[in-house]
Amino acid sequence: MINDMNPRDIVGEFQETVLNLYGGMQRKVFYTGIETPYPDGKLIVSTTDPTGIITHVNQAFIDMSGYTEEELIGAPHSILRHPDMPSAAFKDLWDTVKKGEKWQGFVKNLRKDGGYYWVKATVVPNIRKGVVVGYTSVRRKPSRTKVEECMKLYPTLF
Amino acid sequence: MSFLFTVSPDFTPDRLSGWYIFNTWLQKQTGVAIHLEMYSGFNSQREAIRQDEVNLIYVNPYDAAMLVREKGFLPLAKPVGESDEAIIAVSASNPVSDVAELAPGIRLAFTDDPDVKMMGMIMLEPGDLDADNMQSMPCDTYVQVAKHLLRGEADVGIFLAEAYDGVSEMIKKQLKILVRSQISVIHHSLMIGPGLLDKREQFQQCLLGMTEDEKGRGVLESLGFKAWEKVDDEEMEFMIDLMDTLTI
Ligand SMILES: Cc1cc2nc3c(=O)[nH]c(=O)nc-3n(C[C@H](O)[C@H](O)[C@H](O)COP(=O)(O)O)c2cc1C
Numbered sequence: 001m002i003n004d005m006n007p008r009d010i011v012g013e014f015q016e017t018v019l020n021l022y023g024g025m026q027r028k029v030f031y032t033g034i035e036t037p038y039p040d041g042k043l044i045v046s047t048t049d050p051t052g053i054i055t056h057v058n059q060a061f062i063d064m065s066g067y068t069e070e071e072l073i074g075a076p077h078s079i080l081r082h083p084d085m086p087s088a089a090f091k092d093l094w095d096t097v098k099k100g101e102k103w104q105g106f107v108k109n110l111r112k113d114g115g116y117y118w119v120k121a122t123v124v125p126n127i128r129k130g131v132v133v134g135y136t137s138v139r140r141k142p143s144r145t146k147v148e149e150c151m152k153l154y155p156t157l158f
Numbered sequence: 159m160s161f162l163f164t165v166s167p168d169f170t171p172d173r174l175s176g177w178y179i180f181n182t183w184l185q186k187q188t189g190v191a192i193h194l195e196m197y198s199g200f201n202s203q204r205e206a207i208r209q210d211e212v213n214l215i216y217v218n219p220y221d222a223a224m225l226v227r228e229k230g231f232l233p234l235a236k237p238v239g240e241s242d243e244a245i246i247a248v249s250a251s252n253p254v255s256d257v258a259e260l261a262p263g264i265r266l267a268f269t270d271d272p273d274v275k276m277m278g279m280i281m282l283e284p285g286d287l288d289a290d291n292m293q294s295m296p297c298d299t300y301v302q303v304a305k306h307l308l309r310g311e312a313d314v315g316i317f318l319a320e321a322y323d324g325v326s327e328m329i330k331k332q333l334k335i336l337v338r339s340q341i342s343v344i345h346h347s348l349m350i351g352p353g354l355l356d357k358r359e360q361f362q363q364c365l366l367g368m369t370e371d372e373k374g375r376g377v378l379e380s381l382g383f384k385a386w387e388k389v390d391d392e393e394m395e396f397m398i399d400l401m402d403t404l405t406i
Contacts, residue, residue, distance in 0.1 A: 040257075041281060041339045045400065058343075102406060120283070122403035128395060136396070138403035141284040144258060 002076050004028035009066075010114035021078045022052075031083060034115040036064065044119060044139040050132055052077045052094075066112035077137075082110040086157035097123050097135055106142055106150045118147045160191035161213040161354055164206065166346060167199050168218060168271040168318075171299075176380035177216075183377045187364045190357065200270060213353040214361075219344050220272035223398045231351040232358060233389035235365045240383065241345045243319035244277035246337045249307045257284050257336050260314060262291040267303040267312035270296060273344060276404055278316030281337045304329050343397060347389050362388060 004027055007014075012032040019027045044064055047056040057065075057072050065072065065080060072079065081090075085108055096103040103123045108116050119139035126134045163184075165177050174196070181194040192214065197203035204221065206212055207229060217225060219242060225231035248254055264287070268275050279288070295312050297303045300321035306312035308329065319338060322330075348365070350358050365386040368374035378385060 038284075041337045041341075043341050043400075043404075045343075047396075060340075102403070104406060122406060124399055124402050126395070126399055136399045136403065138400055140280050140404075143284050143286045145286055 002027050002079055005030045005112075005114070009112055012114065014114045017083045019078070019081055019083060021076070021081065025076075025078075027078070027081075029081075029083060029110060030114045031110060031116065032114040034113075036111065036115050036117045038117060038119065038141040039064070040141065042141075045136065046072075046077070047126065047134050047136045048077055049134050052135075054079070055134060064111070064117055065109070066115075071112075080109040080111075082108045082116055084108050084116075084154060086154050088157050089154070093123060097125050100125055100127070100132070106146055107139075108150075108154075118142050118150075120146070160193045162195055162206075162211055163192045163214040164195045164197060164203060164212055165216045166218040166221070167197055167203055168269070168274075169216070170321075170382065173380070173382055176377075176382065179380045180377050183373065184361075184364065188357065188360060190354070200272065210352065213351050214348070215351070216346060216348050218271070218273055218346060219397060219401055220276065222347065222349070222394065223401060225349055225351065226394060226398060229351060230355075231349045232355065232391065233394040234348045234350050234358065234362050235386035236345050236347040236389050237381075237383040238385045238387045241342045242273050242277070243339045243341060243344075244274045244281065245317040245319050245322045245335055245339070246278060246281050247307065247315050247317060247322065247333045247335050248313065249310065250332050250334045252313070252334065254336070255334075257282055257287075260285045260287060262287065263293070264313040265293045265295055265306075265311070266314050266316070267295040267297050267306040268316040269298065269300060269303065269318075271318060273401075274318045275316055276401075277339050277341065277344070280404060281339060282314070301325065304333065308332050343400060345397070347394070348386070 007030055010030045012034050014030040014032045016030050019029055021027060042060040044060045045058040046054055046061050049055050054072050054075055054077055062069055089105055093103045107119050107121050110116055120142040121137050121139045123135055123137045125132045126136055163181055181192055185192050254260055295306055300317050303315040304325055307315050350361060368378055369385045
């Protein structure tokens, strides 16, 4: 289950749109132009079950997303989906990790307060005794030049 | 027949005798004959692992994946409160205050400590710096890394945070930290392998009980550890997956 965003949580002037998520789910989101800088020296870590439901987050994930741990655990990972991200990126992510391979890419994430943050993400399958039991994503600070390239490229992928 | 125990070559030099004391204690407690072999570098240690000569190892997180996935090792314990963190530092006289201001072509000093180097390189990535656009200055010790910075022979240094914190105040005053990692889930661990696996629980109990008597506490002190804490299989698998995301 994923709830619509709440206008009362939003900080600053915002726009509104509806995201069409996997499995026919829809989510109304509100987003602002306010960027939260990536915290130096930290990794943002989360783990999902095989379907993309969040099962673990670290403190940096909680701090950067603006949600509480209770709100995150059990939610689909698309809770961070930003409308500026082309769905082709996530199709590539899922196609890659389902083959058992690592995926790496630059992602703009949506915060609970409507702001955003850019990350360089790496996703790997968690294989235990030969079975994929979930996926782990570890994000690090992206370089500004790479982010600027993505800001040019991603709008062309819609 | 005696089993072979080895320690990751990045151990703090002051702790060399501590590891011998620990090995003597471990043999007394478990009744198992164990020979401690200290290899001079990662390459010779990895070769011994490849030849299946090693049965017990205090291992760098970088080598943990190979030990678990290719050699059938399992985790025993890790030192309480210790995690591997890295620091990116420059000379205090360097006007740069952010990794993003560093230019390609800079001279990078580092040791061959694999997990620290990996974390350091990740912290340099935001400045578009990688192995291809920096000049490498490999060093034997962190003190050497510091000296290269002070003498202006290197522009940037990668340090194990603990080693950086341990250098003299006089040197630290002449250095400047650009980034300190706060990862907290990457750590060295003691792992047990083929030949000794049937003794895993016995070894684990001995290690976790070390704080309970004076002898054990003395041995821990000589290693610079407060206590051992159990590492279960899933915690190790999680760290291996995490390391896997960081090696690309
Ligand atoms: C381990 C893991 C981490 C993910 N992290 C993110 C993330 O940080 N932000 C995001 O928008 N999608 C992330 N995704 C992708 C989402 O599952 C989802 O595919 C994406 O948000 C697009 O939504 P949709 O698939 O419902 O269209 C992650 C997926 C996995 C498996």
